[in-house]
Amino acid sequence: MSDDEACAHLKAIEKVVGPKKLECEECVKIGSSWMHLRTCQTCGGTRCCDSSPNRHASKHARAAHHPVVCSAEPGERWLYCYPDDALAEY
Ligand SMILES: [Zn+2]
């Protein structure tokens, strides 16, 4: 894990974008299920975490070059940057 200082993406977040719905928008389309949810801070889409069978959040981050997600889980307040593997609480 690199420290927060190394990640300009996390520093650039001024307001955290929360989930519109507590569901993975990709899993819903294919009738799959998920473990935990992450919300993309670039486009606002909510997708499933790396513990889920389809890992839609990390696939989206790589494919769309949207680096930062927040946890969409109730009570969790953190941001994660995929390319820098950096975590920040807020
Ligand atoms: Zn970063």
Ligand SMILES: [Zn+2]
């Ligand atoms: Zn999913």
Ligand SMILES: [Zn+2]
């Ligand atoms: Zn996105």
